[in-house]
Amino acid sequence: MATTELPPPETAQERVVEFPDNRLLIDLCGEFDRNLAEIETQLGVQILRRGNQLAVFGEEAATAETVDVLTALYERLEAGRSVDHADVDRELRMGGSEAETGTRDGDQLEMFKGGAIEIKTRKKLVEPRTDAQKAYVLSLFNNELAFGIGPAGTGKTYLAVAVGVSMFIEGHVDRIILARPAVEAGEKLGYLPGDMKDKVDPYMQPLYDALNDFLPAKQVAKLIEEKRIEIAPLAFMRGRTLSNAFVVLDEAQNATSMQMKMFLTRLGEGSRMVITGDRTQIDLPRGVQSGLRDAERLLRNIPSISFNYFTSKDVVRHPLVAAIIEAYEADDPTQ
Incomplete structure (x- = not known):
């Protein structure tokens, strides 16, 4: 089910990302697709679900960032971890900034x-x-x-x-x-x-x-x-x-x-x-x-x-x- 029923603007760029495990995709989307709705609101994109694929429509930079966020959240689920509102919020704030490590x-x-x-x-x-x-x-x-x-x-x-x-x-x-x-x-x-x-x-x-x-x-x-x-x-x-x-x-x-x-x-x-x-x-x-x-x-x-x-x-x-x-x-x- 798409998070938004309106068709994407004709000028919007499309990026499609595929998720092999449909059960994990359901968890990624969240109850009533609330996780996708949050990502749409924060990044100014539109996300449509097509089977085990998510199509992202929007400006080039925003669609690329959205794909990175969705991929990171899916990898989190693959690792056996949950995805809730706090996890979505953290990925939206910090996406791509996690590569460095610290020492203790x-x-x-x-x-x-x-x-x-x-x-x-x-x-x-x-x-x-x-x-x-x-x-x-x-x-x-x-x-x-x-x-x-x-x-x-x-x-x-x-x-x-x-x-x-x-x-x-x-x-x-x-x-x-x-x-x-x-x-x-x-x-x-x-x-x-x-x-x-x-x-x-x-x-x-x-x-x-x-x-x-x-x-x-x-x-x-x-x-x-x-x-x-x-x-x-x-x-x-x-x-x-x-x-x-x-x-x-x-x-x-x-x-x-x-x-x-x-x-x-x-x-x-x-x-x-x-x-x-x-x-x-x-x-x-x-x-x-x-x-x-x-x-x-x-x-x-x-x-x-x-x-x-x-x-x-x-x-x-x-x-x-x-x-x-x-x-x-x-x-x-x-x-």
């Missing part, structure tokens, strides 16, 4: 067919969906201290936690430590009942959500009980040396300069540290300098520290999120 402690990163990076966790395989995400993941493996800076929805924290879980599972680190400044986002939450954990957990919930995406809930609870996973406010890091751990500081734009210095100097032997933040969402009191800005200024020329930047083009949440971010950026004179 002298060894190649885990790669699957096509050279794409995969992060193995207990519950899923996580793959970067944009070039910026790919560069970020490579830097997390290759550097002991890495920064991820950019707007909400670009995967900064999600990918950092995924890499941390992967390195923990493989035995490269003994602990995962996730921290956030306990700063209210513009509103007063008032008195929270319960013990200290009950009071700070609302601030930490995004980190719990990420962990539960990668590890079974019972295992997360057990590892937290054994202190092999710690989720705590930034202030709880004072006076500690964090050795043989994968450490993530999330929402770092809300750390003061003194807090950032304190946190960065906790780095111990055998540890990796990731700092994530969004400079446009600073919730500190007026006049208080963000430690993230200071860290960028002071540390950017140190070779073993990487800075990775994201834009609205790297947003992998709902498409409206990217549009919202762009609208606010356009209205902000500091951007």
Whole structure:
């Protein structure tokens, strides 16, 4: 069944690609041909299905790119992997940019067919969906201290936690430590009942959500009980040396300069540290300098520290999120 019933324009160029396994072709097209519809919309082409062939109509460059995307997704299915909306989105964003590989402690990163990076966790395989995400993941493996800076929805924290879980599972680190400044986002939450954990957990919930995406809930609870996973406010890091751990500081734009210095100097032997933040969402009191800005200024020329930047083009949440971010950026004179 064709994804579009209207005939292609007479001026459109046609490219035909054949797929030997009709069952895999069905998976490639998606339910109600939704995968093909997404490709049509994003690349400005028309795709017609003829038996085990797909005919692509459009401008020469667009049809060539469409064929590359369709071929890559079909090869993914041939390798026994699934194709869902996220996979289509990733291929549309990164098609043809997966050839290079990275290193980790002298060894190649885990790669699957096509050279794409995969992060193995207990519950899923996580793959970067944009070039910026790919560069970020490579830097997390290759550097002991890495920064991820950019707007909400670009995967900064999600990918950092995924890499941390992967390195923990493989035995490269003994602990995962996730921290956030306990700063209210513009509103007063008032008195929270319960013990200290009950009071700070609302601030930490995004980190719990990420962990539960990668590890079974019972295992997360057990590892937290054994202190092999710690989720705590930034202030709880004072006076500690964090050795043989994968450490993530999330929402770092809300750390003061003194807090950032304190946190960065906790780095111990055998540890990796990731700092994530969004400079446009600073919730500190007026006049208080963000430690993230200071860290960028002071540390950017140190070779073993990487800075990775994201834009609205790297947003992998709902498409409206990217549009919202762009609208606010356009209205902000500091951007």
